[in-house]
Amino acid sequence: MSRNMTYILYLYFLTKRLKNDSNGAMNINLFGITDPILIFTIILFIVLVFPAIFNKIKLPGIVGLIVAGIIIGPNTFGILENGDAINLISKVGILYIMFLAGLEVDIFQIKKNIPSSITFGLLTFFIPLIMGTLVGLFVLKLSVASSILLAGMFSTHTLLSYSIVSKLGLVNNSGATAAIGGTIITDTLAMLVLAIITAPSNEKNDILFWIKFFLFLAIYTLAVISLVPLIGRWFFKTLAKNETVEYIFVLFIVLTCSCLAPLAGLEPIIGAFLAGLILNSLIPKKSALMNRIDFIGNSLFIPIFLISVGMLVDLKILFANPKTWLVSLTMIIVALTSKFLAAFFSGKILKWSKNEIGLVYGMSVNHVAATLAVVLIGYDFGFFDDSILAGTIIIITITCFIGPIITEYFGKKIVLSEDRPIEERNEQNLRILVPIYNKNHIKDLMELSFILSKNYSTESIYPINIVMDDFNVENKIMESEKLLAVAVAKSLAANISVTPITRVDISVGAGIMKAVRDLRISCVITGWDGREKSLGKVFGYNVDPIVENSVQLLIINKIVTSYAAAGRIVLIVPPFVEKQEGSKEIFNIISNFSVQFKTKVLIVAQEDTLNGVSSLIRHLSKKVEIDTLSINFWKNVDRFLENIVKKDDILALFSARITRPAWQPFLSKLPGILSKKFTTNNIMILYPSEEKWRSRELQTPVNSEFLFHFIENRNFYFNLNNLPIKNAFNYILKEKFGKTPEVLNELSDILSDIAINEPLTLLPGVILVHTHISQIEGHIIYVGVNRSGFDIPNIPEKINIMLVLLTSTEQPPEYHLNLLKEIVHLLKIENFVESVSKSNSFKEFEKTFKAGCKT
Known part of the structure; x- marks a missing residue:
């Protein structure tokens, strides 16, 4: 040897x-x-x-x-x-x-x-x-x-x-x-x-030679398997400052294992392969x-x-x-x-x-x-x-x-091959927003966004920093740009497209929510310091408004150490999640994180909850290694976790927003409790996206019941003949907004401007005028009929039917887009357009339309 x-x-x-x-x-x-x-x-x-x-x-x-x-x-x-x-x-x-x-x-x-x-x-x-x-x-x-x-x-x-x-x-x-x-x-x-x-021939018959040979082989193998993970986790927790230092460390480990392999009678390539297997769990x-x-x-x-x-x-x-x-x-x-x-x-x-x-x-x-x-x-x-x-x-x-x-x-x-299983894709093409506050957390937050982006998105990632509006705003914007530059550098190393954003607003939460609406964001990944908050607050003034006002997938992270050093993901599942919209989405997200971090998943829940999500667990077990633990009382989950959580575990809490099926008061207290008890663990709180955010097709045929639920009968106007376009809008809006003339005039001006400059032609003689306004909470749909026809510039034919869609500015863009989809779906039924154009009153239209639906 x-x-x-x-x-x-x-x-x-x-x-x-x-x-x-x-x-x-x-x-x-x-x-x-x-x-x-x-x-x-x-x-x-x-x-x-x-x-x-x-x-x-x-x-x-x-x-x-x-x-x-x-x-x-x-x-x-x-x-x-x-x-x-x-x-x-x-x-x-x-x-x-x-x-x-x-x-x-x-x-x-x-x-x-x-x-x-x-x-x-x-x-x-x-x-x-x-x-x-x-x-x-x-x-x-x-x-x-x-x-x-x-x-x-x-x-x-x-x-x-x-x-x-x-x-x-x-x-x-x-x-x-x-x-x-x-x-x-x-x-x-x-x-x-x-x-x-x-x-040597004289050593082959010597028992000491074989004892020495196998002893060295065992010592080398045990040393690599036991020491490299310990050194790696310590390094990634304490010394890893950037990808360059991390790369040098990884190459050093590989070459060290390779150089020491001949001492155990192995070729260096075996040492390199073994190093790859050991570092596998530390490199997403x-x-x-x-x-x-x-x-x-x-x-x-x-x-x-x-x-x-x-x-x-x-x-x-x-x-x-x-x-x-x-x-x-x-x-x-x-x-x-x-x-x-x-x-x-x-x-x-x-x-x-x-x-x-x-x-x-x-x-x-x-x-x-x-x-x-x-x-x-x-x-x-x-x-x-x-x-x-x-x-x-x-x-x-x-x-x-x-x-x-x-x-x-x-x-x-x-x-x-047709027999090859096709990888499942997320239902959404995620648009990911990453609010940036703490320079020390940029790397890990961006890493999480990269994982989701490469699996679920073809869109650019949006790192964002909100600057508070005050007399020092210019300097704050410069500091914001420095923070975002770090995020951009991380994205270049990962070969991921990002669009950095700096916004000025009166509060961080308000600025983030405006960005969510403007950019049509479907996933927010943000950080949290884990500190106890004042009465009524869960995460603090920056994060709570996002939880309360969003319907997007939300991942809140208390980052103590690098996610690369994770040992397991402990997924804490509350009761009734099987009734919670977005459960499958959260389990898929956890599966992706587990695959990337090379970790097991331990699911902790009550027995009936485990039974309720058993199909999701079976699906998850095809991709990652799963263990489950049953608890007797949900409100004792924090005490139960004290005996099973290890220092390298990620605690992932499946949470829910207030009034949702899985929500209960204890669920709002649990993040703070976990943060206080498990100070050395990373904590991840996941809120699923909700049905009204998701793009969906109508599941039932369009009929008279659907129509009259979709558009209120008082919002049909059949007597707009000979009215100029602005006067027609004024007439339509008067019942709802007539008590405030200035609002009525402002809205009439906005809609007439859209109708003249940006009309959306749906069918010959039919246009749609749509916008967001702040004076309502949900949405309103109007149908206006002018048998003599409106004259709209750049539209050669007369416009006999005008649909108006007003959506609250508080609603996400997909809410508005889903309404547009349903309007288009409605217009595909010829009986609707014909019945509206020929009717002089709502009763006449109702009779004609119902008769047409029956035939």
Whole structure:
């Protein structure tokens, strides 16, 4: 084990060997490029151009990078040498691939598919091991030890085409999950074979050697599993100031785990994969940090690794020795066939589709990092000769070509398959508003908005700061812009569109509610300091008005530490939520947060409540790991939580607004109680959106009962003949607003201006005039008839029917839009327009319309 070298040295020695042909002559570097800036420029050009070219000819970009490496490598045109700098970055590249594989995998899906991972992992290890050993003994005439070591090389594989699986959205596919989990099993077993075969012969029979070996392996594994989460949570709670520092920390952890892996007899790639699995729960999938990790890896480290793989290839080896052809061909057949048989039999046992078997084969057929490690160590120990070494390079070349092609082919077939489950989408296209007050909370509030935006929205996010109107307003606006600049910077790192807003108002709550109405916001994510409030207040003067006056989805957050360090989400569910509008929405939101934070969900509620929402819990359990706890008395929930809440848990309270089915006085007190008792926990209070906010279609046919409920009979006016448009409005509005002449005249002016300049033509001869006014609470609809017709500029025909919709300014935009939709729906019935236009009174219209509805 002491002679087990790091991968950088393997690549270095391999490069040195491949620089000599069979006659001992050195390959000539035709271009002699040594300038590091020019070398890096050439590499960036390749990364920029070659994937695009190969995508044009329907081949994966990965293949393009490998081909480019062959062309520029020292064994072909000699444009670049496979020097120390390229080797270093390429080494980090393969570690990055394995790290991303561990980081992006859904731990919940892995746990659900442990049998699948074990089944495939064992088959993809033992089938190549048996085939390789037999071929080594009887075809290649190798010794027993050499044959087993060669077979161990066949058992390994590298998730080279993982990026293709990720881009196709198949990471959580059952086959892909098994391939990812099986990788660590087969590569670890292959490294054990390597350690056993290469151990000094006098130590193999020494029991102390094996005790030491397995002791080191256990110590390393336990140390990584136990220490990395503790260090990670401490770091994200105390030292993480920005995404740059967070990224450096993550890369440091990955490289540390990789460097320490050889001490336990493991390859560095296993350490990187393990680091990804451990950090999985600390890095939300749709966070700015995750975006940065993906960006740097996919734009620098991984492409340079793929180029370096191509640079290792020496096509002249094939013509130097006839034996090389036989050895290479035999090795290629074994490598391709054994991995196919492993995927095929796994698929039959686990009932995968043909496309899933193909996907798993494409993911597992690639031989790169661990393969090189096994062969190079075997070569150094004298187990393999030059023909085996050359055959290995050819295997790497061929599998790196066909693996991505097979993966992409079958992956696309799965994506396009009719049997593939379609991800559920939220009913709403959320427009998210994020009020910003505290600079320390900007990162976490924006992270929450990013999570919801990437799943439920195609709209820009609106971070907003309300400035109080006073003599110092100019300076406050400048401070506001600085706060919002931080939010914009976070959005750029996460690649999310934002529209920052500064508003001046007499109060924060009023300013936010005006922005909610003006911007047609459907979700508000805001912060809360968690302090006790004065009598009658729940969250304080800034937040309470939003709760009281909004009908949008509202998420209020007391932020103590980063959400990235979350242990569990404890969802507290009050009685009667099954009768509460928006229950499914809240459960979906919690499911999304759980997936992103990589946490379990613990639902705490009374037994009858758990039964009432059992269907929602079952739906949630398909996506995340769920536990439930039943409590006897709802009003003792805070005391019950004292015994179960851990310091890293997020407390999520499903709340309800006053007068709603799930509301009770204790529910308004509970946020303050939780804040006081659980001072070290993040607290999230969620208010669901309500029915009148949501866009909806009429569920019943439009008939006379609906009409007369929708429009009051006194609001029909059939005697507007020969009246100018303003006088007609004055006449219509007089009964409601006649007691205040100034209001009547103002409204008449507004409506006549709209009718002249912005009329909405619904049908020939029918217009709609609509606006918001502050003098009413709900809405009013008028129908005016002028058989002689109004003359409206820019409308060629006479207008015989004029519909007027007035909505309170206190109502949200969707309320007004739903009314417009129902008016349009009403006009689709020809009998309505005909009955109105021909009637002289409401009684006549009622009789005609009802008769038409019956027919």
